[in-house]
Amino acid sequence: MSGIELGLYGLAFLLLLIALRMPIGLALIGVSFVGLWMLTSWNVAWGALGVIPYNFAANWVLSSVPMFLLLGYVSFHTKLTEGLFQAARVWFSVLPGGLAIAAILGSAGFAAVSGSSVACSATMGRIAVPEMLKSGYDPQLATGTVAVAGTIGALIPPSIIMILYGIVAQVPVTELFLGGIAAGLLTTVGYIVVVLVRVARNPALAPSTADKASWNERIAAIRETWPVVLIMIGIFSGLFGGLFTPTEAGAVGAALACLVAILKGTFTWERFSTAIKETVLTTGALIIIGVGASLLTRFLALSGTGDFLSELVLESGASPMTVLLGVVVLYLLLGMFLEPIGAMLLTLPIVLPMIDGAGFSLLWFGIIVTKLLEIGMITPPVGMNVFVIKGIVGKTVSTGAIFKGIWWFLVMDLIVLGLMITFPQIVTYLPRVWG
Template identity: 45%
Template sequence: MSERELIGALSTALVLFLVAIRVPVGIAMGVVAFGGISVAISLKAGLGILTAVPFEMVGDWNLSAIPMFLLMGYVAASSDLTKNLFRSARITLGWMPGGLASATVISAALFASASGSSVATAAAFSRTAVPEMMRMNYHPGLATGSVAAAGTLGALIPPSVLMIVYGITMSESINSLFLAGLIPGLLSAVVFILYITIRVWLNPSLAPKATEEISKAERREAFRDVWPLPLIILCVIGGIFVGLFTPTEAGAVGAALTILLALVRRSLTRVSFADAIRRTATGTASIFIIVVGAALFQRMLGLTGIAGYFSDLVATQFQTQLGVILAISLLYLVMGCFLEPVSIMLLTLPVLTPVLQHFGIDPIWFAVIAVKLLEMGMVTPPMGLNIFVVKGALGDEVTLGQIFRGTFGFLLSDFVTLALIIGFPILSLWLPAVAN
């Protein structure tokens, strides 16, 4: 190991240490990267990169899609759109074993297509679906677990903020990444519904069968209230698929249509709109700080040569793509227990990129695997982000233990989906190939 590679290795270890003691990830990566470049090359080089990289990254046109999709999701969550989605899905699936929980998964999948945010999805349905399930005497674990797990669908089903961040970091087509996540995202929802149905069929006490009669007029009213949001989703995803919009343009169109729909329905107040703007600004700023820090960290890894050294080291330990994928999966699962998804992605991708290239692993396929693993981390103890979102929304109505136990079966279901994604790459690569 050369002197520069040693500096790169020590810098990487220092970043991991700082993250472990709760220093914000973006700041840790940025500060250490500046120090590493200054020591390995020169202070002038460090200052030059410190001034150039943030401007270069924030000026990336693709990054402007993030606030657009976040605003789209927060406006939808602030209005009655989630209630209408859940009501329509409940009327359609209420007859099934665990029908309300399955309705939550379906409506969350649709809402995820309008928000791109797992946290927004989990928060929205914690306030709409869980109280309804509790009123129908559903087991608290099943009710909260289905919402926490269904919320993770926002990470994979397009538009996905994680996919945008991955595409910018890896210089991959965001259109292709969105399309790659669509089938695996829908597959995740189907596997969740199968799990709910089988579990409730085996233990009916978890979810008493719905007995209320629903008139034809109520059915018509439910579907009349819900159709505009799927239409907006179709415009956004369909526009990307046929090449009518770039992801940024699609985000702007989706946000504008969602705001217009909420205004027409008079479900968006000044207070709720201001709150959506505030949450969008906060979320965007936090993501941008991490993106800039990761870009600086990536430059440091390249200039010190430690990324190539790590790639050669991994190549001596593993002989096949599958072995590398399984090792990375284990790494992501462990990190997902302690860190939030964007931080994990931007902390690891600069190091893993040479490894993926060495083994010829398709970066689009790997994106789906990585995002699926990050999804799973959002419901994995002890730091499962969605679990704390659900707990925060419900307060003392449920305990953290009930939510964690409720998500366990969904986590096992995720392993089934992950195995299918790894075993059958065509699930991720078919739609991008058709579009191209």
């Protein structure tokens, strides 16, 4: 059996294991180890299993992942973000669907201290969904809005997905963060447009709250957002001003979150220990998947399968745009069944050479991949954000109703994706000017 045949059989078996619901990290490590053993020898496979995990885990940029995770968990458990929704509510409740718009803007604000879609949905879900339902909002609109608004969490920096992509694709994380700002803001505006259009067509979806806040109330609400604003200023001014690297930014952000929580009086050792435990568990899971992806990359490289698949696509005569659209469809399909980071690390060893060979910018593609993976967070049957919201609302709203609530937003996601593909400068302008 040739190396390429072995590699293709390995990929097929890997997909089978994932379809059988085996954890992605373990499936990647197991298939890659056995493949390297059959391709070379037992000693080489064991050697790779000893060296590659160390090389991956020793990447200095990777240390920013637990720090940004800790930043998000501390902010969540010490309730630093509660003022975001209330401030947006006071300012925008006069608009059609004002509470839904407030939930979107609150999620965008929380994204700047989180980097996680699930965390965004969980936080805003607990605050915004009960408020909207109490105000008579249509359950589909209320739950669907918060589920999709959570996807902004991985677009606006800091973003765990972008950090891992930068490590694998060898793209500067700071530039990815800058590109993500435009994508996140465009997505936010798109979601607000959806709410405005839907409520304009059917005002019964979102009854007017009729409470017009005074300017004193608006200013007071803005003051309550100071914890997040202070953390954002601390992180972004230092990161984009060149005072510290993305790796150091994570540590600075986590330290700032703890300091702000102490100043606000919401810091307790119990909450801090819970944040630490969740950070350790999440980081461990991510590292296992990352190690598996690194082993798969080595296996595909030694077997020649990666180059074979890339050349097969590029020499087929397909145009670069056709190649890109094929990759887009691949990620949309994978997003229906796999969690985002696993799907990304599983495919990048194969997809990156194709994209690079087709002449596309890997920086720009990183933002496109992030957007595609976030779309997968809301598409059935495994839309993680949808099930997060379902866990919050319980029997009040059915899972099917929440999925129905996301369809208008999903159309807007595809429009935003189309704009970023048609006009790459939307993503690349800030990295080019500021990076």
